[in-house]
Structure formats: structure tokens, C-alpha cells
Amino acid sequence: MLSKVILQANIDKVETYFDRADKIVIVTHVSPDGDALGSSLGLYHFLSVHEKTVNVIVPNAFPDFLRWMPGAKDIIRYDKYTEFANKLIAEADVICCLDFNALSRIDQMADAVREAPARKVMIDHHLNPEPFCRITISHPEISSTSELIFRLICRLGCFDDITMEGAECIYTGMMTDTGGFTYNSNNREIYFIIGELLSKGIDKDEIYRKVFNTYSEGRLRLMGYVLYEKMQVYPQFRSALICLSKNEQSKFQYVKGDTEGFVNMPLQMKGICFSVFLREDTDKNMIKVSLRSVGAFPCNKVAAEFFNGGGHLNASGGEFYGSMEDAIGLFKQALVKYESLLLKN
Ligand code: 5GP
Ligand code: MN
Numbered sequence: 001m002l003s004k005v006i007l008q009a010n011i012d013k014v015e016t017y018f019d020r021a022d023k024i025v026i027v028t029h030v031s032p033d034g035d036a037l038g039s040s041l042g043l044y045h046f047l048s049v050h051e052k053t054v055n056v057i058v059p060n061a062f063p064d065f066l067r068w069m070p071g072a073k074d075i076i077r078y079d080k081y082t083e084f085a086n087k088l089i090a091e092a093d094v095i096c097c098l099d100f101n102a103l104s105r106i107d108q109m110a111d112a113v114r115e116a117p118a119r120k121v122m123i124d125h126h127l128n129p130e131p132f133c134r135i136t137i138s139h140p141e142i143s144s145t146s147e148l149i150f151r152l153i154c155r156l157g158c159f160d161d162i163t164m165e166g167a168e169c170i171y172t173g174m175m176t177d178t179g180g181f182t183y184n185s186n187n188r189e190i191y192f193i194i195g196e197l198l199s200k201g202i203d204k205d206e207i208y209r210k211v212f213n214t215y216s217e218g219r220l221r222l223m224g225y226v227l228y229e230k231m232q233v234y235p236q237f238r239s240a241l242i243c244l245s246k247n248e249q250s251k252f253q254y255v256k257g258d259t260e261g262f263v264n265m266p267l268q269m270k271g272i273c274f275s276v277f278l279r280e281d282t283d284k285n286m287i288k289v290s291l292r293s294v295g296a297f298p299c300n301k302v303a304a305e306f307f308n309g310g311g312h313l314n315a316s317g318g319e320f321y322g323s324m325e326d327a328i329g330l331f332k333q334a335l336v337k338y339e340s341l342l343l344k345n
Helices: 008-020 034-049 082-091 103-115 145-155 164-176 188-198 204-212 217-230 246-251 262-268 299-306 324-337 339-344
Strands: 023-028 053-058 094-098 119-124 135-138 232-234 239-244 274-280 287-293 315-320
Touching: 008 119, 008 135, 008 145, 023 034, 023 082, 023 103, 034 053, 034 094, 034 145, 034 164, 053 082, 082 103, 094 103, 119 145, 145 164, 145 188, 164 188, 164 204, 188 204, 217 239, 217 246, 217 262, 239 262, 239 324, 246 274, 262 274, 262 287, 274 299, 274 324, 287 299, 287 324, 299 315, 299 324, 315 324, 324 339
Parallel strands: 023 053, 023 094, 094 119, 119 135, 239 274
Antiparallel strands: 232 239, 274 287, 287 315
């Protein structure tokens, strides 16, 4: 049995919204990851069973290794089909905002969603949700939005309506947001839910392979290069840094997603509890910052204070507009400022 995480009042309101709605739009954050797509498609499959007109709209491209997900082909990219997407957003009865807590996280889509007359529902697990939805289902203690979607469907009394396709999507999101159940994954109810998803016929081992073992040769060679040449270790701060220029990325035929997970690698070293990855973005003129920590060290504080970002305690990100040298300088300032916390951790 699952404990009741989502407030009953919110379940009741969502039920009414869904009942009355005909056209439902699901939106998720920029550069959608496994949980963003898993939760969106999980909800999409469920609502499709209920014969709603459902559309999933994402701000921009998502990684190739998620393309196999059932329903992925029907996802509408806002950057490519802006006019069509604007029409769907403006005409929706309900807009579900999944896996993000602030309109700024959906980039160019923010205005359309803000101005849409639809009833809006946020379902998310990031801290500090902004008040732009009529219903805010925000649970930072839950490790993925996909898990929240599973919980929501069950609380609506509709477990039987979860199809194998829907279950695959939900499982993918739960798996990717916990690094294959290696962090944020001590809640025993996660494993109860996995059992329930397996009862729908999913092949969890195959999903793991499809998501984690489909990299290109370039990605693996880039990984080798990064570890051998680029990783800087600061043992006195129990920290590590990796920087990657555009030029270096093009030498390895970089495609979006190729550096996914690199930021986690330094944490495999004994004693390292904080890792930062700085990558010159290939689309925008900025440096994408990824931060990870283990234990109590709050990398989201560093993200917010130094890199215009935020996120979770152990996984956060930000954007830096400036040179790589300046970004490295900020990283070093952060180490000095947070030295005592880094050493205590
Ligand atoms: P990643 O390093 O995988 O890109 O992001 C890890 C987490 O950091 C995300 O799940 C998200 O919560 C947060 N995050 C990433 N980029 C940004 C950003 O630019 N701004 C904010 N506020 N959070 C971010
Ligand atoms: Mn998530």
C-alpha cells in the first residue's frame, strides 16, 4: 500500500478539472530529461485512455536516447511548431505543468502558458514552486515527477487504466531521476511502485539498456578525454571541476546529450563530495553549469548564488553568461566560501 502523499483536496480538484476538460495540454521544462518526458507521457497515455484530446508540448529538443519512449513521436516541439503550439495552448481547457516550478524553466513558452485562459495544474518535485497554477501539487520529498503521476492516477482510482506504454514512461522517469535507483531512492514505496509497474508487463532491464547503453563512439571517447585531460581535482576542498569548450565538443562530434552524466563521474572518487561541470553551450552564447553533491552539501545554494540557477540539494544547474575563465573563477570563489561545509560533509 502507498501512503497518501498528495492532498485529498488536490486530488478532488484535479478530478473535476479532468472530468470537465476536453482539450488538455501537457508542458514540461526546457531540454526535457527522462523524468520530464516520463511524467508527461505517463499522464498523456492515461488521459488518452479517457478519450481526452491530449497534446504534449516541449520547449526544445530532447535527447536521442529517449526517442523510443511510447508517445515520443507525438510530442510537439515549441521551437519548431510555435504557431500550432500557441493555438493548442490558447485553446486548452487544462494545462498540466510537469517537472518544473517556475515559468522561466519553459523559456520561450512562458508567455503563451502565462496568458492562456486554461486551468493550470502544476505537478512537480522542485523546491519553491512559483504561484502560477490554480492547483499546485509540489512534493520535493518525492524523487521524481513520474512517481507523482503514478500516485495521482492511483488516487484517482484509475490504476487499471495504466497501460504498459504508460508504465514504461513512468518507470523511465523514476529510473532516470534517481540515477538508476542509486540516489534519492531510499523510500521503500518506490519499490512497491516498481512492482506495480512490472505487473503491467514492462521490461525494466530493457528500459535500462535503452536509456543508459545507447551512446555513440564519440560520446565514449569524449568521456575518456574528459577524465584523462580535463578533470581537475581539488582534494583540499573535496571537489572536482570539468570544463569543456565548444571546440573540444566538435572534435568529438558532440550531439546534445553526449555529456549527460559526466558531472557525476568525479563523485566516484573517494572523498569527493562536490562536482561541477562547465560546458560552453552549442545553441546559446552561455556556459551551462551542472552541479552535483553527495550528502548534506547543498549544491543548489552554489547554483543560485554563483550561477543564476537552482535545483535540488544534490543535483542542480544554472547558466553563466561570460567567459569560461570567469566561470572557473566563480567556482573557485564558491570553494573558498563553502570550505567549511565541504569539509564537514
Ligand atoms: P542538469 O545538471 O542535469 O542539467 O540539471 C540538474 C537539475 O538542476 C535539474 O533537474 C534542475 O532541477 C536544475 N537545473 C538545471 N539547470 C537549471 C537552471 O538553469 N536553472 C535552475 N533554476 N535550475 C536548473
Ligand atoms: Mn524531475
